[in-house]
Amino acid sequence: MIFQQGFHTLLDILKNFAALAYPETCCACGTVLITNEKHLCLHCRVLLPQTRFHKHRENQLTKIFWGRLRMETGTCLYYFQKRGKVQRLIHQFKYKGNTQLGFYLGQLLGRSIKSSPYYQDIDCIIPVPLHPKKERARGFNQSAVIAGGIASSLSVPCLTHLLVRKEYTETQTRKNRFNRWQNVADVFDTPEPDALINKSVLLIDDVITTGSTLEACAQNLLAIRGVRVWIATLAITIE
Numbered sequence: 001m002i003f004q005q006g007f008h009t010l011l012d013i014l015k016n017f018a019a020l021a022y023p024e025t026c027c028a029c030g031t032v033l034i035t036n037e038k039h040l041c042l043h044c045r046v047l048l049p050q051t052r053f054h055k056h057r058e059n060q061l062t063k064i065f066w067g068r069l070r071m072e073t074g075t076c077l078y079y080f081q082k083r084g085k086v087q088r089l090i091h092q093f094k095y096k097g098n099t100q101l102g103f104y105l106g107q108l109l110g111r112s113i114k115s116s117p118y119y120q121d122i123d124c125i126i127p128v129p130l131h132p133k134k135e136r137a138r139g140f141n142q143s144a145v146i147a148g149g150i151a152s153s154l155s156v157p158c159l160t161h162l163l164v165r166k167e168y169t170e171t172q173t174r175k176n177r178f179n180r181w182q183n184v185a186d187v188f189d190t191p192e193p194d195a196l197i198n199k200s201v202l203l204i205d206d207v208i209t210t211g212s213t214l215e216a217c218a219q220n221l222l223a224i225r226g227v228r229v230w231i232a233t234l235a236i237t238i239e
């Protein structure tokens with residue numbers, strides 16, 4: 001017993017040393033976190049540029065799809081600025097493999113969605129799929145991680161097998177909008193459409209810029225009888 005107590009004390013001491021040597025830092029600003037802070041310091045939790053789109057049925061995100069897509073409404077957590085803190089956050093998650101951060105940000109987004117009157121009918125959450133090759137290389141699909149966080153906040157299922165990517169598309173960064181659309185229009189598929197009949201689907205991506213990928217995914221879903229589509233992303237790029 002005395003030995004056990006001594007052992008636990010020793011473990012605590014070691015843990016404290018480890019915390020001193022490798023303190024947990026805020027993923028957005030790098031400040032050392034204090035007790036009860038998780039991934040983000042309180043300062044960043046409050047001051048990161050939140051969109052609050054969930055409070056408005058029509059907003060800058062839904063405007064992207066005007067005349068292009070029959071969707072219910074959409075929201076995102078943050079405004080994305082080049083070299084800003086939100087970019088740093090998303091980089092930590094997407095390219096440094098901090099999936100716990102991605103899940104946590106999904107939970108924050110999910111909480112805002114839960115508080116909104118415009119998202120009460122959601123049956124399931126579907127992430128934009130990555131090509132399996134790309135997912136294997138990265139080790140995870142970032143949209144599926146975010147979707148998992150949202151699903152835990154909303155208590156609805158996250159379904160990753162009902163929307164799939166058919167073929168590999170080369171990097172889209174340097175292409176114009178028209179070519180991008182040509183590129184993504186036919187790459188998604190719904191292998192079990194019957195499972196989605198009459199469902200209200202919340203479609204998830206990490207960052208929205210032109211909306212062409214989300215549009216292509218949503219068109220596939222809307223081709224199924226009775227499907228309604230909502231959209232949510234972590235961040236929006238305002239050009």
Ligand SMILES: [Zn+2]
Nearest residue numbers: 026029041044
């Ligand atoms: Zn911070």
